[in-house]
Amino acid sequence: MRRYLRLAFALFRYSLAREMMFKANFLLWIVVEIAWLGLQLALVEVIFAHVTEVAGWTKYEMVMLVGTSHLVQQIFQVAFLVNLIEFPENVRTGKLDFALLQPASPQFLVSIRKYDPGSVVNCAIGVAFVAWAAWKLGLRPAPWQLGLYALMVLNGVFLHYALMLMIVTLAFWIVRAQGLVYGYYNLFNIARMPREAFRGAAKVLFTWVLPMLVVANFPAQVLARGVIGSGATWIFLLTLAFLALARVWFRFGLRFYTSASS
C-alpha cells in the first residue's frame, strides 16, 4: 500500500512537470472546464427565469447540485480520466504492454499513470460555486453535514471511476472505441439533474445500473437541506460493489488482450 502511495505521488510530480512544459495548453484546459460549467449555469439561470422550482429544487439548490457534480467530476479528472480515456487507444496500438510489464498492478497503472493537475483549479471553482450557493441559501452547515458531504463526494468519484473502467474495458473486444468515451460524456450529464425528476424504469436505471443520479444528488441534498436521502447508506455499498465488479471485469478483459505488433 505504501509503495503504491509513493508511486502515485511520484507520478503526480511527473505529470505536473510534463504539464508545465505546455503551459498554454494547461491554461486552455482550465478555460474549457470553466466554459462548460458556465454553460450549465446558464441553463439554470434561463430555466429559473421562467420557473421557481424543478422537481422540488430551487434555483440555488440547483446551483449547488451543478457545482457538486462539477466537483465530483473534476476530482475524478485529476486522477483517473485522462488514463481511462487513453486506455482504448493503448489497447488498439499495443501500448498497454508497457503497463503490463511493470512490477505493479496493471489496474493501478492503467488508472492513475497520468494526472491532470489543471483540474485541481477546477475543483476549487466547483467548491466556490457550492459555497456561493450555500451563502445564497443562507446555510449554516453543521460539521456532520460537511463531513458526510465530503464522504459522499468521494463516493461519487469512485463510482465514476468504477463505471468508466467498466465502460473502457470493452475496448478489449471493440477496436477503436472512441464511441465509449463519447458515451461516458453523455452519461455524466445525467449527474447534474435532480433525481426526483426521473420516474419509473429510468429512475431505477440511473440509480442502480448506471448510478449517475447517486453521484451528486445525495451530497447536494445533505448540504442544502440537511436531509439524508432514503437509501443513503446504500450508495456506499453500491460503490463498493461497483468497484469489485469493475475489478473482476477488467481482469477478465485483460485475458483477451493480444497486444499488437509494431
Next chain:
Amino acid sequence: MSLSRSAPLRLAKYLRVMAIGFQNTLVYRWNFLLRVGFSFIPLMGAFFFWGAAAKGGGGEIGGYSFNAMISYFLGLMLLDLLASPTEDDYQIAAEIRDGLINQFLMKPVDYLAYRFSLFWSYRAIYAATTLVPVLAAIWYLRAYFTMPESWGVAWLCLVAVLLSATLQFLIAFTSALLAFWVLEVSAPIFIIYSFEFLAGGHVFPLDLFPPWAYRLIMLTPFPYEYWFPLGIFLGRFSPDEVARGFAMQAAWCLGVWLLARWVWARGIRRYTAVGG
C-alpha cells in the same frame, strides 16, 4: 494533370472517397453502434428534466409546452445524427499533425472537398442505420411529438438541415486547421464546442434567452447550426424571420468556407510535413 478535366470525372473522384468512407465506418461498426446507443441518454435526461421544469412552470416554460420541448429535443437528436460531424475534426487535426496530408498536396485532390465527401458518407451511414431506432423513439414518444405544420415547412426544414450540416462541417474543419500551429487542438476545439452548444441551441431553445441576448446571438454563426432548422421545424419563426435566417445561414456557410480557405493557405505555408 490538366485543368480541363471534365467535371463528372472530378466528381467521380470524390464519390470514390465517399465509398471508402462507407467501408471505413462499417469496419468499426461497434464503435459506431455504441455512439448511436449512447446518444439516447441525453434524450432521456431531457425528457425527465424538462418534464419536471414544465411542471414547475405550470405546464409550460417560456412559451414551450412540455410536448413542444420534447419535440425540440427529439428534433435535435435527429439533427445531430443527420448533420453533426462526429470525429471529423480530430481526424483532420491528426492527419495534419502526423503529416498524412502530404499525399493530398502531391495529388489533384482538394483536401477540403475530400473531407467533405468523407463527412457525407459518415452522415449517410449514420442516417441509414439510426433511422430505425430514432423513428422508434419518435413513435414511442409520439404523444409528445408535433409534426411540421405542412409539407412546405418540412421542405424548408430539410434545406435548413443541409445547410446546417455544411456549416457544422466547415466550422469543424476550420477549427481542426489549428493543428498547423499547435500540437494539441483538443482544448481550443472544446472551447468552440461550448459556444456552439450554448449559442447554437443545443442546451435549450434560444428564445428562452432574454430578447437582447437573443438578438446578439442571432448574428453569430452558431444558431444556424441547430436552432434555425429546429425553429423552422417547430414553427417558431415568421416568414420574414425564415427568409432572413436562410440568408444568414447561407452567408455564414460562405463566410466560414472563405475563412477555411484562407486559414488553409496560411497553414500550408507553415507546414513542415513531419513523417512520410
